[in-house]
Amino acid sequence: MKARCIAIALLTLTAVAPAGRSFAHCKLGQLAELPVTMNAFRQPMVSARINGADTQFLVDSGAFYSMISPAVADEFHLRIKPLATPIIVQGTGGTSEASYTTIKNFSLANIPLSNMDFLVVNYDVGDGAAGVLGQNILRVGDVEYDLANGVIRLMRPFDCSKAIMAYWATNTTTPYSVIHIEAATVLSAHAMGVAYLNGAEIRVMFDTGASRSILTLRAAQRAGVKPDSAAAHAAGVSHGVGERPVPTWVAPFASFKIGDEEVRNARLRFGDIELDGVDMLIGADFFLSHRVYVASQQRQLYFTYNGGPVFNLDAEPLKAERATEQSAEPKELLEQPTDAAGFARRGAAFAARRDFDHAIADLTRACELAPNEPRYFYERGAARVGNRQPSQAMADFDQVLKLKPDDVPSLMARARLRLEGRDPSGAASDLDVVDRTVPRESDQRLDLGDLYGASGRLASAITQFDLWLPAHAEDSRRAEALAGRCGARAQLGQDLKRALSDCSEALRVFPNTPHVLESRGLVRQRMGDFDKSIADYDAALAGNPKLAWALYGRGLDELHKGKTTEGQADMARATALQPDVANEAKEFGLSAP
Numbered sequence: 001m002k003a004r005c006i007a008i009a010l011l012t013l014t015a016v017a018p019a020g021r022s023f024a025h026c027k028l029g030q031l032a033e034l035p036v037t038m039n040a041f042r043q044p045m046v047s048a049r050i051n052g053a054d055t056q057f058l059v060d061s062g063a064f065y066s067m068i069s070p071a072v073a074d075e076f077h078l079r080i081k082p083l084a085t086p087i088i089v090q091g092t093g094g095t096s097e098a099s100y101t102t103i104k105n106f107s108l109a110n111i112p113l114s115n116m117d118f119l120v121v122n123y124d125v126g127d128g129a130a131g132v133l134g135q136n137i138l139r140v141g142d143v144e145y146d147l148a149n150g151v152i153r154l155m156r157p158f159d160c161s162k163a164i165m166a167y168w169a170t171n172t173t174t175p176y177s178v179i180h181i182e183a184a185t186v187l188s189a190h191a192m193g194v195a196y197l198n199g200a201e202i203r204v205m206f207d208t209g210a211s212r213s214i215l216t217l218r219a220a221q222r223a224g225v226k227p228d229s230a231a232a233h234a235a236g237v238s239h240g241v242g243e244r245p246v247p248t249w250v251a252p253f254a255s256f257k258i259g260d261e262e263v264r265n266a267r268l269r270f271g272d273i274e275l276d277g278v279d280m281l282i283g284a285d286f287f288l289s290h291r292v293y294v295a296s297q298q299r300q301l302y303f304t305y306n307g308g309p310v311f312n313l314d315a316e317p318l319k320a321e322r323a324t325e326q327s328a329e330p331k332e333l334l335e336q337p338t339d340a341a342g343f344a345r346r347g348a349a350f351a352a353r354r355d356f357d358h359a360i361a362d363l364t365r366a367c368e369l370a371p372n373e374p375r376y377f378y379e380r381g382a383a384r385v386g387n388r389q390p391s392q393a394m395a396d397f398d399q400v401l402k403l404k405p406d407d408v409p410s411l412m413a414r415a416r417l418r419l420e421g422r423d424p425s426g427a428a429s430d431l432d433v434v435d436r437t438v439p440r441e442s443d444q445r446l447d448l449g450d451l452y453g454a455s456g457r458l459a460s461a462i463t464q465f466d467l468w469l470p471a472h473a474e475d476s477r478r479a480e481a482l483a484g485r486c487g488a489r490a491q492l493g494q495d496l497k498r499a500l501s502d503c504s505e506a507l508r509v510f511p512n513t514p515h516v517l518e519s520r521g522l523v524r525q526r527m528g529d530f531d532k533s534i535a536d537y538d539a540a541l542a543g544n545p546k547l548a549w550a551l552y553g554r555g556l557d558e559l560h561k562g563k564t565t566e567g568q569a570d571m572a573r574a575t576a577l578q579p580d581v582a583n584e585a586k587e588f589g590l591s592a593p
Contacts, residue, residue: 026163031141031154034059034109037345038352040382042211042284044147045129049107050076055130057108059152060209061143061294062281063134064189067119071471072130073101075441080120089121096122096474108133122474128409128444132209135189145208145292147284148306149335150345157297165295166302176304177259183299191294191301192278195258198223202279204258206292206301210283212269213311214248219279220270225251235269246271258282261305267312285311288353308353337362340369344376347383356387374403378410390417406437408444415451424455431455435464441471449484458488479509487519490526491588499523514543518550525590530557548578552585559592567592 036044036059044059053076057066067089073080078101087098098119106116118131142155142165157165166176179193191206202219217227225232232251248271256266275281289310293302337343347362363380370376381396394417400410411430418427431451438444449464465485472478483506489499503520510516521536537554540547555570571592574581585591 026160027158028160028165028167029156029158031156032109032111034152034154035341035345036147036150036152037379038147038150038284038288038348039129040351042288042352043129044152044208044284044287046109046133046152048109048130049105050078050103050130051105056128058129058132058209059138060132060134060207061138061145062190062205062207062209063132065119065136066116066132066134067098067121067123068101068131069123069443069475070099070120070473071441071443073120074471075439076103076130078103087119089119089123108137122472135184139184139189139296142296143294145287145294147208147287148289148291148346148349150342150349155293157295160295161298164302165293165298165300166291166304167293168291169304174304175260176302177261178300178302179259181294181299181301184296193258193301195256195280195282197256197280198254203277204280204282205275205278206287206294207281208284208287210281212285213281213283214273215268215270215280216275216278217270217272220249220251220253220268223253225253225270246273256311259303261303263310266310284352288349308355337365340366340373340376343369344379348379351379351383351386354386356383359383360387372403374400374407374410377403378407378413381410381413385413385417390420393417406433408434408437411437412444412447412451415455419451419454424457427451428455428457428460431457431460435460440467443468443472446472446477446481449481449488453484453488458492461485461488462492479506482506483510483513483516483519486516486523490519490522493526493589496523496527500527512539512543514540514547514550517543518547518553521550521553525553525557530560533557534561546577548574548581551577552581553590556585556590556592 034046036046039045045056046059048055048057068078070080072078080099080101082099089096089098098121100117100119103116103118104114106113123132138154140154142157144151144153144155146152157163164170164176164178166178168174169176179195181191181193184190193204193206195202195204197215197219200222202215202222220226227234227249229251232249235248235250237247248269250267250269253266253268254264256263256268289306289308290303291306295302335342335346337346343362344366347359347366350356350359350362360380360383363376363383366373366376367380377396377399381393381400384390384393384396394414397410397414397417400407401414404410411434415427415430415434418424418430431448434444434448438448445464445468449461449468452458452461452464462485465481465488469478469481469485472481482502486499486502486506489495489502500520500523503516503523506516507513507520517536517540521533521540524530524533524536534554534557537550537557540550541554544550551570552574555567555574558564558567558570571582578584
């Protein structure tokens with residue numbers, strides 16, 4: 001990869017997006033203002049164009065360089081080239097060796113940037129994003145993260161070595177905090193500093209690419225919390241760079257202190273992750289509840305508190321659980337939007353914090369101001385899904401598709417709602433449009449496979465997994481795709497040897513996963529290996545005793561082995577859990593001997 005001076009390219013934007021704020025002798029120039037929309041995964045997204053095609057990028061302050069995945073490079077017909085000096089990128093899911101590509105015509109928030117280099121890394125971005133914008137762009141000067149107002153600003157300070165850079169709070173009574181951050185290097189340009197967890201010092205990195213803040217397992221244990229602690233509970237897996245999905249847990253911590261701010265009874269996520277000398281990623285949840293200014297020249301980070309929960313954004317029921325997290329007194333520092341785009345961005349930020357009432361109000365205003373803009377109806381529909389208003393959400397997605405019939409996010413969202421409303425044929429018709437619209441290598445293929453499977457279109461599901469897997473050779477979600485393809489083949493009774501291989505590989509990544517064991521049990525049953533099938537069903541039921549298919553399948557195995565009493569008892573238990581299980585089994589050619 002050729003050495004390019006990204007700073008020079010962005011500095012030429014001063015005349016396009018000038019800023020003239022000054023206080024004392026300090027003058028603060030604005031290099032660029034990036035409008036940001038928080039997506040459903042609590043990730044800050046900015047609009048971009050690759051060689052004339054519209055897309056989005058995740059703003060990831062935890063990435064030392066901007067990146068795309070090999071699948072995206074193929075999708076946009078970009079040439080992948082080897083690096084002269086190998087670079088290994090480390091993330092929460094392991095490591096990945098990087099290559100690179102050059103995008104001839106790239107624009108970011110309508111700012112043209114020619115011949116931009118991107119590392120090509122196996123990176124799970126999701127939500128249709130093409131890649132991530134890293135520190136090679138963000139650290140051209142200072143950076144202000146104002147995600148609650150839907151903006152990231154790239155700043156250039158002049159004569160500001162002793163100034164208070166939280167300029168929005170300098171003429172108010174709003175308290176601000178400041179912490180020292182480490183000096184930046186080429187490969188470590190991240191904002192890293194010190195915080196205190198239950199009184200113990202920890203090293204933290206500010207990472208907008210992490211949708212939730214997360215601790216290493218070792219840091220949690222030093223603070224007295226382990227996965228088997230009484231108040232800890234499993235919280236799913238985390239994906240990132242590398243092949244390995246990481247299991248995580250959530251537990252309360254008595255105190256998290258950073259700068260002058262302390263959050264008591266913070267419910268924090270932790271996992272068995274390696275962070276290269278860092279104990280915690282401070283993620284988008286923190287950025288949404290704070291306005292943050294990274295003063296690179298000063299080696300300081302300033303922040304003010306916006307109000308509301310800091311970390312506990314996923315709690316259900318929201319009000320009851322969030323009340324346990326205590327932080328400073330709320331200070332509303334949100335700006336009043338002046339146009340539809342501003343209302344939409346603030347509404348998306350409210351939705352990311354699960355404040356759906358305010359989100360819907362802002363997005364309704366955006367829809368009123370710009371009734372022909374489909375994005376705003378989509379954002380309101382997504383907020384209404386989160387607010388458990390499916391009929392209103394369906395109306396919003398319908399409106400999007402009147403304005404833009406091939407809008408992929410709305411088609412996928414409407415398909416999910418139709419499946420929840422027991423309309424599999426309607427869902428499948430939406431999925432067929434997506435299938436015809438997205439490129440063969442699209443990341444959307446994985447979700448298409450899952451949704452086709454849920455709608456009963458199993459052959460179509462297999463096709464989607466077949467398209468997705470070769471383009472994502474080291475993706476941390478491969479096990480999910482393999483499990484989905486195994487399940488579809490098991491139900492159809494096709495390619496059983498390949499199905500067995502898929503399920504077994506998925507189980508190497510996710511051992512003892514009940515639904516994957518259930519699928520492998522069905523594969524082995526169809527192959528006539530009743531003993532191993534029973535063993536898989538036993539293991540599945542040990543993890544989830546209410547799997548009707550596993551009970552019914554084990555009953556069939558037992559009948560085949562002449563264990564009539566046991567088989568009939570299992571089948572009766574399965575029918576009690578799912579009355580139509582016998583009819584479903586017959587549809588797939590399964591019946592008692």
